[in-house]
Amino acid sequence: MYSQRVLESHPAGCAGDNLLSHCSGIESMGRMQMELHTGIELAVALIKQDTLPALLDTATRQLENAFGLSKCWALELDLSGRTLHCGQLGDASEFDCGDFSHPFAHVLQTGKPRELTRAASYRLDHTGFQTLFEHSDRPRSLWLEPLTGADGRTLGVLALCGDHDDWQSIIGQPLYTGLKQLLVHQWISQLQTRDQVWQRRMLKRSLDHLHDAESVRQRCQQLSHTLVGNSEAMTNLRAQVVRAASSQLSVLIQGETGCGKDVVARGIHDLSERAQGPMVVVNCAAIPDTLLESELFGHTKGAFSGADQAKEGLLAQANGGTLFLDEIGDMPMALQSKLLRVLESRQFRPLGAREEQFSDFRLVAATHQPLQQGIDDGLFRRDLFYRLSQFPLRVIPLRERTDDLEVLSRHFIRLYVEREGSGPLGISSHALKRLAGYDFPGNVRELRNIIELACLQTAANGDIQPEALRLDDLLMDAGQAASAVADVATIPGIPVAEEIRDLKAAAQAFEAAIIRERLQQYRGNRAQAAESLGLPKRTLAHKCLKYQVTDV
């Protein structure tokens, strides 16, 4: 205890009055020096603390030792000013300042110190206070004092616990007031440091946020050169593509045919950290079921009849890059299970091989088919669907974002001029109006075809006019159509013109009948049938699925 330590250090045995007064002079000087030394030691220890909890801990231990207290607590008022916290009390460390069942609320409200006797303490029905009382060895008395900074800011409450009758003999001592002042000063400086740290952290967070937002904005801007469109839907889609590109999640792109799923997949690859790696595109609808597995997994020499060379699969080729599985809805069920296994481990075994191989690819898949329907019909694995659609993206049809028509049209005119060396300057507002009234079943691909055909029919340096837009009849004019109808009139399944009541259904029946007939003609060879009809293989495959034309 500090006072005892001071007394114990007095020089012993002074005799006679003079001597006595001399002795007492020396004694008081010694005591002053001792007090000063002790005070400086304590002050240095307080100043050294660099966190608020360490400061409060050191200060309360100093007060306990210096004044022989059974316990000293420093309760901190939180930022809201509603709760006092006592770090050393564990679970019972919070005191609601509006709850007058403990005495700290009263001290804070009045801003004045008060004494609390043991008997009064026993009567208080507050769990937190009783825990504090218990941890203080149930003292005879508590001295509760609010601590306030020079600016009037309330910091908290200091609670001194001991068996003292007269608290004034302690709180009146210069050492006590000095320590308390220093504690308050250091407390405020810790709060200021904490505020500054917090402000710096907030500033850094805002700057990081701004930086992220700026980098997303720049990437969206970059993407807008290939994934063109001003509509809100397209702006949102670009932001999603940028997000998807920065992750490693599997992406499933859904949307009608021709709406830009390939463009989206390419954007994801180009903006990802795999951009320098390969992008391997597999059209599941264009590769016959029997070949798809060996194309994907590869095979060893002699793995099956006709495999006279070992072949690296597309999965292996996609190592370090992106594997784009287009028309995933057309993947046969047996292969779906194998793909699921590959997606879980990135391990696969080429046909005929003994060893497994590993390929680090990122998967992007696309489909124009409603996969949910495929799942319900038992044609698509639900677990694969979830595995593919970790980051789902939907490209909405062009007819639902007519705001994009102008910018897309100008984009395709520019591409035409770049390719052909000359062409129209732009497109007239009347022509744009005409486009807006059309519903583009073939989406952006159809718009591109319409614009390119219109470019051909527009004088260089002129603007595309409505007459140059061949909507609906892009593939054949009336004369050609009539002769085509005459040619196919003998094909079974073609509706008789006079009996047609539903033009769309009739047109579909017409298409289906021609495809069926052409497939028969080429003995089921889809590539030849597609070529003879001027269609890409995949388009023919889509139409076969759509019209349920089975191979002959």
Ligand SMILES: Nc1ncnc2c1ncn2[C@@H]1O[C@H](COP(=O)(O)OP(=O)(O)OP(=O)(O)O)[C@@H](O)[C@H]1O
């Ligand atoms: N937003 C766009 N900006 C620029 N070009 C686009 C856009 N969307 C589509 N295109 C163009 O339209 C054509 C068809 O696009 P794409 O092949 O990406 O469609 P898709 O949805 O993948 O079609 P499918 O279902 O038949 O595979 C392409 O020439 C493509 O470049």
